[in-house]
Amino acid sequence: MKSKWFLIVAVVLAVMLGLTVSMAGCKATTTETTAAKTTAAETTAAKTTAAAETTTAGEPVTITVTSWRTEDIDAWNAINAVFMKAHPNIKVEFKPIKNTEYYAQIGTALETGTGVADVLGLHSFGTGKNIYNGGHLAKLNDLVTGLTDLSAHSRAAWATEDGISYAVPIGAVVHGIYYNKDIFDKYNLKEPKTWSEFIKICDTLKENGETVIAQGSKEGWTLYETGYNDYGCNFYGGEKSRQKLMAGEMKFTDEPFVKAFEAVDSLTKYYPKGYQAIDYVSSQQMFTTGKAAIFIGGSWEIGTFKNMGLDFKLGWFAPPVENEGDKLQYCWNSDIAFAMYKDTPHSAEVIEYLKWLLTPEFGQKLMENLPGFYSYVKGDYTLEPLAQKMLEASYNADLTERLTYEKLSDKEPSGNSLMYEALSKLANKEFTPLEAAQHVQSGLETWYKFK
């Protein structure tokens, strides 16, 4: 009998060993939280003494800034160099984290109080708000007074419903369609204004054996952000429909939204061979190596494309409207804002930095170094030509945000993830456009109230 019990205990221990080893990440949320809290207190104490020492020695205080865009290191170093020149007592270090792990890492860091950056990049709406709700970010309304100069709309993307701002809006991005000018010239094609012109171009390219659109369905988000939220806005009716959707007055199964799904579906035949296995980075590479004529994407890619050193002329046009004379519904997405860690030992320096982020000097530097990101600060700017063209397209357009970012993604299953699922199944021909719309609607109805 005894040996049997020993055996069972031994098995339990062995299984535990297997589980714990494979889920090393999990430990951070379980026991390490208690263990880390004591060390957190120690490190903050250590930090404050260190801070005190440095100020007496007259050496610059170092503040760290983090975001999910690892590709921006050079750009941010250049931007921050301008700030540091004017503020010799502050050293700014930009330390980004890989985008897929970004929130898991900063979330754990904030919760345990170890290794937290002083300034943290946040996405708009629900994602950023979830981090704020953790209670580790500073309220900025009184600290960074310049915030009130920004438009109410841009502030709202990083504020609670009762108006507490927890991040300084940095940049917006816009969606559109890139094309290879050399390939277009070869077939005498011109930038399309309407959807039917666009389809005609795609047909011409396809008949001539070109790979038309560099797009894949392996990652659902690409079909959403650079599809449904790109040219799709012109079909579902942009901002007006988005507001009605959030108010529960419209449903995804309503005609305009289904029409947008149909538009996405109708482009599938122009995707490359084996598109089901093509991810975002592969599709970018296809386009930049000249293997495809069109890339549906966003302004944030200007820098990426330029750094790759294209050997063709890069062109861009706004998402084509459904009928001649329709007003462009333009997805102008609130992309990134900077928040402040509440317990940072260098709050004075961080506030100094955040205030600088609201000056035209910063706006110009941002748009110079990260073309395609648009500063919220008003000013007279010189822009990179493509970025300028994207900006000009907004003058006669209705601006909107990505459809399900605000409110509709605050819980699981989130509107965003439902859209990814629906669109990737649509591309794989497992859903019809109507079924895709029904999938999103029924998923959202499990927690969101529709009238």
Next chain:
Amino acid sequence: MKKNRKLKPIIIFFLAPALILYSWFLIVPILNSLRLSFYTGNLFKAEKFVGLANYIKLFTQSPFNERLIGAFVNNIKFFVVLCIVQNLTALILAIILTRKFKGSEFFRTIFFIPTTLSVLVVGFLFNLMLNPTWGFIDKILKAIGLEVLIRPWLGDPVTALPTISLIGSWQYIGIPLILFTAGIKGIDQEIFEAARVDGVSQIGLIRYITLPLLKPIIGVVIILTFIGNFTAFDIVYAVASTMGNPNYTTDIFGTFFYRTTFGRGTASFNPDPGLGAAIATIMFFVVFIGVILWLAIFRRKEEE
């Protein structure tokens, strides 16, 4: 008996340090995770007690129940492929490589090399090789006239999971191979010689001597594969990300757990540590029950 009693304090003395470390770093976290599965909360603070609500959500509420069943089924598929491809191939290779011929040592090393590579490197390489635009696997198929076989391996919901399982099999074939080789080498050569003298064929030697004597090792390999598979995360993460692309068709317990606990990437970040802990607990029980079943079967056979 008297000797034993004297030994007891010494045994305890030597076991204690390991036992304390083991409990503190492994058992306490597991129990804590079990506790966490009864709580809910925002970010990484799950402080509100909700009883069994997380489990009820996982088993009854769409889409969570679909994901849970999906992950479970995918884990089983993964396990079947590993057993058939990885373990069976390793067994055959072990039988071949334990024969003495020129280069047998060399091949044993070759087969073990992938095991020493990082999973992320392997995942990245296979992602490139299987890429429909410039991957060379499709190019080879075309060159040898098998163009009909070309498909978007990692994008087709039907082929994605088997492809990832095969990548996993390829990488870790070295481990069962080593265990089998050691097992075969441990068999007394005199038994083989006696059988050969009696005129048993080559196949007969394998069927009646190698396999029966290798049974305990086969059992160990299967249970290690089972535990490793149901707690796996890395290879799917490396090839298909925590989303189990395309569309959760490669989602396994590990990725489902990670996505739920730590939130999914950037665009909709709704981490739910309580629900994640519930998934981890289910994982634990699945593995636990599997191991108990295995023990019951193998022990009974041994007794027979």
